[in-house]
Amino acid sequence: MLDRFQLSEKYQFFKVVRTLPKVAIRNCLREASVGKTGNALDQDIRLERKIGKKSFYASFIVFRVEQPPTFLSKGKERDVKHCYALIIEYGDYLVVTRTGGKNFQECLDDYVEKVNSDILNRAFMEAKSTVKKANTQNTSPSTTAMHKVTYEGNNVEAVMPVHQITGKMLNSFKHETNGELFTVTGNQAKVNISNSKVAVQQYLARILVSIDNFSKKRKLNPFLANFAKSLSFKQYSAKLTPVEILLLTSEMRDYVESKDDSLPKLVYKVGKVERPIKSSFQTFLQSFENSFEINKYGTGTGRQFFINNTLDAGLELEVTANGYKLNSEKFKKLWIKYYNGDSENLQALINRKNWFSVSFKNADINYSKGQLWQDSKLLGSINGFLEMFKPEPAMNAITSEKGIITATSTSFPAGSTFAYVEATMGPTLDHLLLEDLNYEYSDYIGVKNMAHVQLIHCKASDKVFSATAFQEIVGQVLKNLYFFAHPEQMEDRKAYWSGMYSTSNIDRNRTGKKNFLQDLKATMNATNSIKEVHLIVNFISKQDLTDNLKKVVTKQKAPKATLPILWLLNALRNTCLERNVRVFITCKP
Template sequence: MNEEILLQNIILHENAYFFIKENSQYLTKRLIKTTFEEASQDKQGRFLLNIHKKPYVINEREIYYSIAIFKYIKKPSFIEESIVGWEETKLAYICLIDFENHIVIAKRNISKINDFLSLFEPLDYDVMTSIFSNENTSFEKLSMDNMNISDKAIRQKSLESNNLKDNVSTFGLQGYILNNVRVNNDDSKIALSLNASRINQLGPKNNFEGFLKWSDKVVESIKDCTLKISFLSSFATSVDYTKYKDVLNPTAILIILNKLYKEYEENKIKRCFIKVKINNEYIERDINLLSILKHFEKLIEIEFTNGGYHLKHELIKDLFLFKNNKSITLRSAKLAKVHVEYENDLSFPILSVLNWTKSYIITFDNPELIYCNRKLFKDSRLLGNLEGLLKIFIPYSELENVSSEKGSFRITSTLFDTNSVFGFVEEEFMANHDYFICDDLYKEWADHIGLSENTISFYHSKYKDSNFSASDFQDIIGQALKNLGNLSPGEDQWSLKENYWQRTYKNDGIVTQISRIRTGQDEEDVIEYFKKVKGYPNIKKQVFIVINFISKAALEDRLMKLQNAEYFVERNEVIQILWFVSSLISSCYEANTEVYICCRP
């Protein structure tokens, strides 16, 4: 068959990646040829189809298309060593459509073209959502990433309905980055992958000429786009990274590992190995990647040194962050030796995987800015609503006099020391509840739990001899976030608590006379009451964080200085605390839970 007949036999879904070119010049044949060669390094035999920069006239305008199709053979993922006759033969294709100012890419089973993709800019979120939304659009499905920098926060959410704008509150959506959307316009369904700049018109496949015409129609819509305010405008919006790049001073980073864990779940990762050169020969040694990843599951502080922005990590000492012209990436000579091999036998350095997938959130000394999904976002609400944010802080003069978290213990102790945080909690709050339980230690839901006809309250306590410690604050916030779900426990959790709550309190090897049921008859009575009130439709859920190492007045002073762009010593710590508080408020709102922080005046 000649090329024309082969092209007529190709049918494609109206599904492609759309990018903007930095200049209005068409791609050169040399660049196209190089890209096709890189994409087909593992091909078997010659190209089945290989067309470079062929012109096509549409609506009196000339565009160019290029397409390559090839065969490759791979070992199935369910066998360890290659066996003759057990190979899988697959086809791959890559199609480039050049619109002078835009480039459209359709591909299948293609990798190794990241250098080529880096030459172009993805479409802005606002553009993609504007060209496919109007007042009659139904938003059927959304998936989003959380910008919350707490390692205990829910990282991703997916929602689906006939029309989400009718039943989803827009409050708090500003803290989420929209990733995928499915919209319905007059029974025409379109799926948008905003973080990948991909547009998918759901429906039957089209012939190659029809695919060209569809691509042209979308490009014209992009060129003529007028930005619109819609339901999707409630999500986080990006700003031009290049305008801020020179004044960005990173302060902390949270590396997101969900995508790697998901690839493990889907058996896409075959192995992880260290690749080192010994006597001019590369040696590979398999390692357990999961044991490495667990060391990165927390916010990491960044310090500026002569070598650049250094991540203060206890395991990897040479991990640095670099501000590039268009993005921010991670580098480490030590981690460069750690490779991940996938089921398709391709392997990449672990840092390349993290950088390609944009798997981190970065905060800066400007608290309104945050970097996520390879884009810079600005959230003016943080400093714009300080009065509202400070309302969750409740000052108690008694917390100025505490000297420990739990006090000292004796076998005759029946109460926590009055000058401890635990003692303060029981003195201040126990009388407000019908039942009060000390759940501290061993898979605790909270340090104290208070139950009444109207409320279920969790109390999380922490004492530290510090001032404005972001890491100490992160610990207690993380404890509160990971236990939000336990405000409404499942039926499988009661047996553990029944055995635990019947005991007296034990700490430092001392078994005291402090009953874990601080107010109430016995553990069975408490559990029956808990089961009853958690089922009340109007029950009020509350979280109290009780700390001694933050003063409300001092925090308010620092936040006002932050708002006025004034310098102060604890600036970076206060910025992180601001983000943690904002994240806590958002998470509690989504869980329909009130939150309060009890602190020094």
């Protein structure tokens, strides 16, 4: 029956990493045909075949299943469907295809791994190939970044700017090579070829030629080299050494605020016994507003690493089959309790939401949002990251974000980031509006009529070179970029913007008292207007950052915050570029 097969050219490629016994093949075919009607119509295991001088093994099963018609809710009527599963073994590789039946891939997990996407791309793509469609995924951990973007055209690489690719992973793409259309889904090791069905002999011949190409030294198409890659955690985790972890405390705060409970309680809970913790949840988070070194193996059944911190000496980073988890006997007993009586376990919540990122000795690899990423362009982009920074000597005198204000204050005190913005940026603008507090877009909104609109974010910290402080302000920037895409929402803010700041006598309209909303909307809609975000920070020196990033490139020991800051800069720049927003960071020299 196998010789009568007419197949669509759909392939999934695996590399055999452990001797595959015959019983495993038998289990695959049995799993594929679970629920079949009657006996198999035909089957064979490791049937030896040849095409020319090349030998390979074919295993298959053909069976029927009966199902209720999709358009009937009940009754005895049944549709009969013929299904098959086919496994081809050639050299060190295995190819799987099926129609109907049950997915049996789990039966192979102990014996195979998916073929690397670069190997697939080299085998099926040439330098002269034309990309027709690219489905990409953003590596940024921001919940407000455009996570998936699709590009489509007659020749995508000819019209797609490289800066729009940077920081994105290629999920799948379609290309034309030698008159055929190929769709490659790298993270699933699948290749589909768009044509009519082919005879089984042609199908098998394609498999043999493709696998032979895996070992040939073929150049990767230059277009594909620009993308970041998602790495298999199972395949790479044992080869990587975690060196730093950053807890995403700002995302934890945002989550709590979304519960409309700004003051949840922390309780120590063992069984049904609860004991209140003296410190508030916010104070507790402040204890983790830093990046922490990971430099010792932990104890336990799996691979674990100690996280050096002052709050919990037993806090570990545990390596599981599919990712990292925080593990602590203390954290397991900490619960967040809300005013309405609901409660959530802190450790389970952090692990479920993946509220941490991990850096490695391999600086171009990062673990965030539960995925392992490699961005080969990361270190080569450092000069571009540094271009965003504007060193200002005046930042050396900044000691606070907004200083101390009273009910009679009409301005912010010297030495604050707010005072700096008003003194240095205000005179260059037609409008400078104080937006801080409430559900703000930024701390300030600046407008130069018909020229540019600026969102200005300020962050002061007494910590030097702080990844946590930088993560917080970058998170605010990324969260509020939607402001530029939805100018219609600004009308709702008119009354708020016309008032005073907090409990002070500070007018929110700091520069330009009239027509702010009118000028803002006109400038936002102007064809040639420029959109900008400005970050004002006192805890980063451009020279220190430059020196530390050079250490990363030359593989010297750099301060622990360097790698998290590097990946935050990558997310910031890439997300702003895809929104066509310019970004500047004012900092210490």
